[in-house]
Every structure is written in C-alpha cells, then in structure tokens.
Amino acid sequence: MTVDQWQHTACILCECNCGIVVQVEDRKLAKIRGDKEHPASHGYTCNKALRLDHYQNNANRLTSPMRRRADGSYEAIDWDTAVTEIAEKFRGVAQRHGGDKIFYYGGGGQGNHLGGAYSSSFLKSLGSRYRSNALAQEKTGEAWVDAHLYGGHTRGEFEHAEVSVFVGKNPWMSQSFPRARVVLNEIANDPARSMIVIDPVITDTAKLADFHLRVRPGTDAWCLAALSAVLVQENLCDETFLAEHVTGVDAVRAVLADVDVADYARRCGVDETLLRAAARRIACASSAAVFEDLGVQQAPNSTLCSYLDKLLWILTGNFAKRGGQHLHSTFAPLFSKSGVGRTPVTGAPIIAGLVPSNVVPQEILTDHPDRFRAMIVESSNPAHSVADSAAVRAALAELELLVVIDVAMTETARLAHYVLPAASQFEKVEATFFNLEFPRNTFHLRRRLFEPLDGTLPEPEIWARLVRALGVVDDSELRPLRKAAEEGPAAFAAEFFTAVAANPALTKVLPHVLYETLGPTLPEGMAGAAALWGLAQKAAMTYPDAVRRAGHADGNVLFEAILASPSGVTFTVHEYSDDFALIDHPDHKIALEMPEMLAEIRGLRAERESLTSAEFPMVLSAGERRAYTANDILRDPAWRKRDTNGALRISVRDAEAIGLGDGDRARITTAAGSAEATVEVSDAMLPGHISLPNGFGLDYTDGDGGTVVPGVAPNELTSTRWRDEYAGTPWHKHVPARVDRIPGVEVPA
Ligand SMILES: Nc1nc2c(c(=O)[nH]1)N[C@H]1C(S)=C(S)[C@@H](COP(=O)(O)OP(=O)(O)OC[C@H]3O[C@@H](n4cnc5c(=O)[nH]c(N)nc54)[C@H](O)[C@@H]3O)O[C@H]1N2
Ligand SMILES: Nc1nc2c(c(=O)[nH]1)N[C@H]1C(S)=C(S)[C@@H](COP(=O)(O)OP(=O)(O)OC[C@H]3O[C@@H](n4cnc5c(=O)[nH]c(N)nc54)[C@H](O)[C@@H]3O)O[C@H]1N2
Ligand code: SF4
Numbered sequence: 210m211t212v213d214q215w216q217h218t219a220c221i222l223c224e225c226n227c228g229i230v231v232q233v234e235d236r237k238l239a240k241i242r243g244d245k246e247h248p249a250s251h252g253y254t255c256n257k258a259l260r261l262d263h264y265q266n267n268a269n270r271l272t273s274p275m276r277r278r279a280d281g282s283y284e285a286i287d288w289d290t291a292v293t294e295i296a297e298k299f300r301g302v303a304q305r306h307g308g309d310k311i312f313y314y315g316g317g318g319q320g321n322h323l324g325g326a327y328s329s330s331f332l333k334s335l336g337s338r339y340r341s342n343a344l345a346q347e348k349t350g351e352a353w354v355d356a357h358l359y360g361g362h363t364r365g366e367f368e369h370a371e372v373s374v375f376v377g378k379n380p381w382m383s384q385s386f387p388r389a390r391v392v393l394n395e396i397a398n399d400p401a402r403s404m405i406v407i408d409p410v411i412t413d414t415a416k417l418a419d420f421h422l423r424v425r426p427g428t429d430a431w432c433l434a435a436l437s438a439v440l441v442q443e444n445l446c447d448e449t450f451l452a453e454h455v456t457g458v459d460a461v462r463a464v465l466a467d468v469d470v471a472d473y474a475r476r477c478g479v480d481e482t483l484l485r486a487a488a489r490r491i492a493c494a495s496s497a498a499v500f501e502d503l504g505v506q507q508a509p510n511s512t513l514c515s516y517l518d519k520l521l522w523i524l525t526g527n528f529a530k531r532g533g534q535h536l537h538s539t540f541a542p543l544f545s546k547s548g549v550g551r552t553p554v555t556g557a558p559i560i561a562g563l564v565p566s567n568v569v570p571q572e573i574l575t576d577h578p579d580r581f582r583a584m585i586v587e588s589s590n591p592a593h594s595v596a597d598s599a600a601v602r603a604a605l606a607e608l609e610l611l612v613v614i615d616v617a618m619t620e621t622a623r624l625a626h627y628v629l630p631a632a633s634q635f636e637k638v639e640a641t642f643f644n645l646e647f648p649r650n651t652f653h654l655r656r657r658l659f660e661p662l663d664g665t666l667p668e669p670e671i672w673a674r675l676v677r678a679l680g681v682v683d684d685s686e687l688r689p690l691r692k693a694a695e696e697g698p699a700a701f702a703a704e705f706f707t708a709v710a711a712n713p714a715l716t717k718v719l720p721h722v723l724y725e726t727l728g729p730t731l732p733e734g735m736a737g738a739a740a741l742w743g744l745a746q747k748a749a750m751t752y753p754d755a756v757r758r759a760g761h762a763d764g765n766v767l768f769e770a771i772l773a774s775p776s777g778v779t780f781t782v783h784e785y786s787d788d789f790a791l792i793d794h795p796d797h798k799i800a801l802e803m804p805e806m807l808a809e810i811r812g813l814r815a816e817r818e819s820l821t822s823a824e825f826p827m828v829l830s831a832g833e834r835r836a837y838t839a840n841d842i843l844r845d846p847a848w849r850k851r852d853t854n855g856a857l858r859i860s861v862r863d864a865e866a867i868g869l870g871d872g873d874r875a876r877i878t879t880a881a882g883s884a885e886a887t888v889e890v891s892d893a894m895l896p897g898h899i900s901l902p903n904g905f906g907l908d909y910t911d912g913d914g915g916t917v918v919p920g921v922a923p924n925e926l927t928s929t930r931w932r933d934e935y936a937g938t939p940w941h942k943h944v945p946a947r948v949d950r951i952p953g954v955e956v957p958a
C-alpha cells in the first residue's frame with residue numbers, strides 16, 4: 210500500500226460513525242480526515258476522530274485466545290482448542306440447565322454491529338433466548354413509549370428545524386446526529402431559528418441556546434409537564450393535525466389542563482415566564498424537533514419524561530414535515546418488536562427484546578432454578594459500564610461459564626473463563642445499524658484497512674467456527690446454495706428462497722448460512738458482509754418505493770451498491786408523507802393516550818421527597834460526555850489532550866463551602882462506594898450538583914508493564930436499585946453523594 214493513498218472508513222467513537230479517509234503507514238492510521246463523499250457526514254468530524262490510532266495501536270490489544278487457569282491466571286491457547294472447548298461447554302450448560310440459561314450481553318459498540326448479527330445463529334442453536342446490551346440502560350423507556358405511540362423510533366430533522374429542543378442532551382459534546390456542531394452553529398447564528406436546552410448544567414450546547422431551561426437535577430418531569438400544559442392551556446396545539454392523525458387526545462388534554470404551571474415551574478427551578486416563552490416558541494414555529502438523551506433517560510421519572518418529550522412535538526403537529534420529527538427506515542432494527550415478556554428471576558419487563566442491564570446481577574446471584582448459568586459478552590464491558598460494578602463482578606464470578614469477545618483484556622474479560630481476541634474495527638469489514646435518519650437514510654459498509662492482527666479473528670469468523678463446532682448445519686444442506694452463489698446474485702436469491710422454504714430449520718441460523726455460502730464469493734476480506742444480503746432484501750421489501758427512490762431497483766442491487774460504495778450509500782429516500790405509513794398501528798394514527806403515563810402526570814402534583822439526604826446532600830451525574838471521553842472504546846490514556854484525570858466538576862459555591870480549589874483532590878462517597886478525583890471548580894454547575902465523566906477508571910498497561918488507572922470508574926459509585934419503574938433504567942445522572950476534601954491537602958488561600 211502506498212503511503213499517500215487515502216482509504217475510506219469511519220470513526221467508531223460514537224453512533225454518528227462519521228466517514229473518514231485515512232492514510233496508513235505500517236499498520237498505523239497515519240493521517241485522518243473527514244470523508245467528503247460520506248452521504249451523511251459530508252466531511253465532518255469532531256476532535257475525537259483524529260485520535261483513532263490509539264484504538265488501533267496500543268499495548269493492550271489481545272493477540273491470542275485466553276483460558277483461565279484454576280489459580281485465576283490466564284494461558285494462551287490456540288483457536289481450535291478454544292472453539293472446541295467453548296462449544297462443548299455451552300452445549301453442556303444447555304443440556305444440564307436448558308439453553309435459555311445462556312445469556313448474551315452486547316453485540317456491538319459505537320462502531321461495530323456485524324459481529325452481533327452473526328451471534329444469533331450460535332445462540333438460537335443452543336436455545337438461548339435472553340439478551341441485553343447498553344440500550345437497556347438508556348433507551349428502553351423511550352422504546353416502550355415509542356412502541357405504544359406509533360411503533361417505531363423517531364428522529365428530529367435538526368438540520369432544518371426552526372426550533373430544536375434538547376432535553377438532557379449535550380450534542381456539542383455527545384454529537385448523535387450528523388454534523389452536530391455545524392448544525393448547532395447554524396441554528397445559533399440564524400435569528401429566525403431557536404434552540405431550547407433543558408439541562409441543569411451550562412453546557413457548550415446550552416451556551417448556544419436561545420432558551421436555557423436550567424432545571425434542578427431530576428425535576429424534568431415538572432418542567433416538561435408544564436411545557437405541554439402551556440400548549441394545552443393557551444390553546445397552542447395544532448388542532449387540525451390532532452384531529453386527523455392522533456387518537457386519545459382528549460384524555461391527555463384533560464390531564465394537562467389541570468397542571469399548575471406556576472407551581473411546576475417553581476418545582477423544577479425554572480422561571481415561569483421563560484418556560485411559557487419556550488412553549489410558545491415551539492408552538493409558533495413552522496417546524497420543531499426534539500432530542501432527549503441521558504440527562505433524562507438516566508434520571509428519575511425517565512419513562513415519563515420520554516412520554517412528555519413526545520407530547521411537545523405531537524401536540525404541535527411537528528410530524529411528517531420538513532424540520533420536524535420523523536419515523537425512519539431501519540436497515541436492521543436496533544430494537545426487536547418481539548421478545549419474551551419478563552425476566553426469569555426478578556420478573557423485570559423485557560422491552561424491545563432486552564433484559565434491563567440493571568437486573569443482570571439479580572438474575573444470576575440467586576438460587577432460583579431459572580437463574581442465568583452462562584454468558585457470552587461481545588463488544589461490551591458490563592463490569593465497568595453497568596451500575597454497581599461490585600455487584601456485576603460478583604455475579605459474573607458466579608457463572609459456570611463466561612466467554613468474552615473483545616479487542617482488549619477488559620474489566621469484564623478478566624472475569625471470563627475464555628477470552629476471544631477480535632480483529633479491530635479497521636482489520637475487518639464492519640458496519641453499524643445506527644441508521645436513524647429521515648428523509649435520506651444511509652448505510653456504510655467499511656472495508657478493512659489492515660489484515661487482522663496476528664492471533665485475532667473477525668467476529669463473523671469466530672461465530673462461524675462456533676456454529677460449526679455445534680454441528681447443527683449439515684454441509685450437504687449448504688452445497689446447493691454455495692453453487693448458486695457462484696452463479697451470481699439472481700441465482701442465489703432464487704435458490705435461497707427455495708432452500709429456506711424447504712428447510713425451515715435454516716431460518717434459525719440464517720446469518721450463518723449466508724456467511725458459509727455467499728460469504729466465500731464476496732471480494733477478498735468481505736465475507737463478513739454476507740448477512741447484509743438478507744438485510745438488503747428485507748429493506749427492499751419493507752420500503753420498496755423509498756429504496757427505489759434511492760436508486761436501488763431491488764435487494765440485490767442494494768446489496769451490490771453497499772459492497773461497491775466505500776463511503777456508504779443512501780438506502781432510502783422518503784417523502785414526508787411516508788411518516789404516516791411508517792406508523793405501525795392499523796389506522797396509521799398516533800395513539801396518544803397511555804393510561805400509566807397520564808396517572809404519572811397526575812401523580813406529579815404530590816410533593817416528592819428529595820433523594821438527597823443529610824448524609825448524601827449532593828446529586829452526582831456519573832458519566833458525563835466530554836471532549837475526551839468515548840465510552841470504554843479507548844483504553845490508552847494518551848489519546849486525551851485535556852482533562853486527563855477526568856475532573857470532578859463542582860459549583861463555585863460548593864467548592865468554597867467544602868474548601869476545594871482547582872486541582873485539589875476530593876473524596877466522593879455514595880451509598881455504593883467511594884472514589885477520589887481531581888477537582889475542577891466550574892461556574893457551569895448548579896450548587897448541589899457535581900459531575901464525573903464517563904469512560905474513565907479503565908486500567909491500561911503500557912509497553913513496559915506499568916499499569917495506570919486514570920480517573921474514576923463511574924459505576925463504582927452507582928446503584929442498580931434506583932431505577933425507572935417501567936424500564937428498569939438506572940439513574941446514573943442522579944446519584945446522591947457527598948464530597949469531602951481529602952485531609953492533609955492544603956486549601957489554597
Ligand atoms: N464525547 C462523547 N460523545 C459521546 C459518547 C462519549 O462517550 N463521549 N457516548 C455516546 C453515547 S453511548 C451516548 S448514549 C450519548 C449520550 O449523550 P448525552 O446524553 O448528551 O450525554 P451526557 O453527557 O451523558 O448527558 C447529557 C446531559 O444531561 C445533563 N443532565 C444531568 N442531569 C440532568 C437532569 O436531571 N436533567 C436534565 N435535563 N439534564 C441532566 C448533563 O448535564 C449533560 O449535559 O453520547 C454519545 N456520544
Ligand atoms: N455510570 C454510567 N454508566 C454508563 C453510562 C453513563 O452515562 N454513566 N452510559 C451508558 C451508555 S449510554 C452506554 S452506551 C454504555 C456503553 O458501555 P458498553 O456496552 O460496555 O460499551 P462500550 O463502553 O462502548 O465498550 C465497548 C467494548 O468493545 C470493545 N471493542 C472495541 N472494538 C471491538 C471490536 O471490534 N470487537 C469486539 N468484540 N470488541 C470491541 C472495547 O474494547 C470495549 O470493551 O455505558 C453505559 N454506562
Ligand atoms: S466521535 Fe466525532 S468524529 Fe467520531 S463519529 Fe462521533 S462525531 Fe463523528
């Protein structure tokens with residue numbers, strides 16, 4: 210490879226997956242730039258993409274399958290041994306306890322979902338049914354509300370919205386929609402457009418806002434209920450839209466008519482005049498879009514807040530129009546519409562097919578006969594990312610069998626019986642299913658830049674080997690499909706549908722079948738893309754007109770376009786009216802009345818006790834997104850240019866009261882644990898509110914064997930007990946805490 214050749218790939222550090230072009234030099238990402246040809250990001254990146262080589266090249270990459278010895282240490286073993294033993298042991302668990310005692314966690318991070326797509330073949334073959342991932346500690350409350358209202362996920366079209374509303378969301382730092390900083394600047398610089406931010410912190414986004422509703426932490430429900438109450442009480446709803454496209458409005462109106470706006474404004478700490486002005490601004494806009502994120506999804510009343518957020522754009526008719534809120538196509542749904550109803554031990558609700566992350570320890574640490582006995586973790590680090598790390602560690606240690614697939618020896622991997630080393634996301638064909646935009650939705654299949662690091666394998670190959678070891682598919686069943694694949698896509702499609710109709714058992718292991726038959730005919734290094742063939746067929750069947758409008762005559766053409774487009778493809782182009790067709794109810798109307806949520810709104814009238822106490826007087830937001838945080842993806846601390854210790858941010862008033870100055874060390878204590886952090890006194894913080902970043906407290910062993918653990922692991926301080934009543938999502942942003950000066954450290958004069 211010549212040094213100065215630019216190759217296309219994507220950043221893997223957040224769900225935007227901005228297209229980038231890179232020059233590689235000796236297995237290094239030597240130069241990185243935004244990819245102007247990428248159909249969603251158009252050349253945009255944030256500061257983080259430039260640091261990606263710290264992911265690709267660092268001393269903590271795994272290079273061999275590892276097996277735990279009796280004394281807890283690990284020995285390197287070869288792949289054949291690992292695959293044979295793991296398949297055999299899972300089969301043993303399934304025989305002894307039933308396959309449904311095998312639990313699957315993860316399946317993809319911010320940049321890699323192809324591996325997870327193949328996992329189902331192995332899991333279903335064993336009879337495994339229960340799964341979860343990080344979405345079950347953030348998005349399941351919203352998914353539950355979405356399922357009821359219209360049966361799909363929505364996205365705001367911020368690029369064109371006259372009014373953009375961000376609720377517990379700081380897109381300047383956390384991004385999440387295409388070209389976030391460019392769009393935020395455009396909104397801020399256009400006097401005809403407005404931004405409303407609901408956040409207790411003066412974030413970089415809030416600084417650009419026209420209306421900053423600076424709620425007290427955890428009081429969003431009152432703020433949001435008051436906003437929708439203003440819409441109803443001041444007759445600001447879009448009655449034409451509601452009459453034509455929404456059912457159950459009267460019940461909602463009746464509840465909101467009773468809200469005491471002045472009282473609710475007082476209770477959330479927002480000036481009533483400002484709150485009313487914000488509601489009026491949404492109502493008079495030609496378009497408005499809303500983004501809610503962790504500030505409400507991981508705080509008290511989170512599912513209720515999700516419902517109230519939706520009211521803002523539904524009551525004002527901001528749907529199915531430019532700059533509004535949209536249901537969108539999906540290439541592969543992140544949320545399943547089916548799934549078992551409740552978890553086997555605690556009976557927690559399973560939403561979108563996902564067991565709440567919070568109940569995982571309780572589903573294991575019990576002598577209940579239906580407890581999970583074995584687990585596979587793929588591309589996730591629950592021992593660090595799920596609430597109450599001590600409980601998660603104890604639970605994982607109880608399992609008969611734990612297998613982790615990761616690129617690094619993570620906190621979770623260190624509890625595993627086997628660790629399987631994955632090729633990095635630049636060493637295999639990869640993609641994500643974060644395809645959430647409307648009217649133009651994109652999908653990006655990234656080609657590999659390097660051969661897999663010695664000793665590692667791409668996940669599709671790992672899963673194929675595991676399925677082969679189970680011996681569930683006979684090679685004779687695959688032969689006709691292999692032959693058809695060699696003849697070309699049309700022949701393959703015909704043979705495929707015949708084979709599946711004749712042999713329904715194949716549907717259980719479809720991704721595996723595609724990998725084994727179509728995979729070998731794909732271009733060098735791209736076998737892992739085989740499962741996309743099935744997804745492309747499905748997309749073309751589900752959205753025939755939108756796929757055709759995007760230039761793809763059918764599923765095969767779409768699949769070919771995906772393979773041939775190194776910067777990604779637009780796979781659907783919708784018309785605004787399609788939003789109605791995408792509503793999943795038979796009448797294609799939004800079903801606004803949710804009795805549980807209306808009862809919750811009524812319940813807001815009662816005074817609530819604060820969660821803080823004399824012992825824990827402050828609210829800790831554990832896991833803030835900052836300029837140099839990226840979940841647990843980057844372990845090498847050298848990737849950070851600033852905030853290298855992950856400072857504890859604290860208000861000026863609290864810092865004075867406790868006697869803390871910038872750079873001092875402080876002790877943070879919660880009911881779950883205690884940690885030390887470096888202090889940053891910040892006028893962005895409200896008194897009584899402190900914050901710690903996410904992605905810290907990961908250990909890193911450098912080339913010389915020295916280990917460092919910068920910052921605080923947030924979930925040493927969180928608890929699984931404080932969780933949403935409906936979705937079980939944790940209140941990471943609202944952890945009662947206390948802060949003490951560490952004795953012996955001088956207070957600056
Ligand atoms: N830089 C960076 N970007 C990321 C990530 C990353 O690790 N680093 N991770 C990605 C992932 S996985 C996700 S899910 C997203 C999350 O993206 P965000 O949800 O935007 O990120 P957070 O910083 O966790 O929380 C958002 C805001 O909630 C506010 N908040 C705290 N308490 C409350 C409250 O009671 N009410 C309200 N209204 N707000 C409150 C915080 O002040 C913060 O500004 O970011 C993605 N992008
Ligand atoms: N206290 C607190 N906890 C939180 C949050 C918070 O705000 N506060 N945020 C929550 C949220 S929103 C999220 S999304 C979760 C994220 O938490 P997790 O689900 O644990 O996901 P990541 O942190 O993204 O971890 C990704 C893992 O994938 C590995 N990896 C990277 N590339 C590959 C690959 O190609 N193959 C494989 N097999 N592995 C790979 C990395 O080494 C890492 O171990 O954290 C949650 N936890
Ligand atoms: S971290 Fe930045 S560059 Fe990377 S995908 Fe997200 S927004 Fe794009």
Ligand SMILES: [Mo]
Nearest residue numbers: 343344347840
């Ligand atoms: Mo997330």
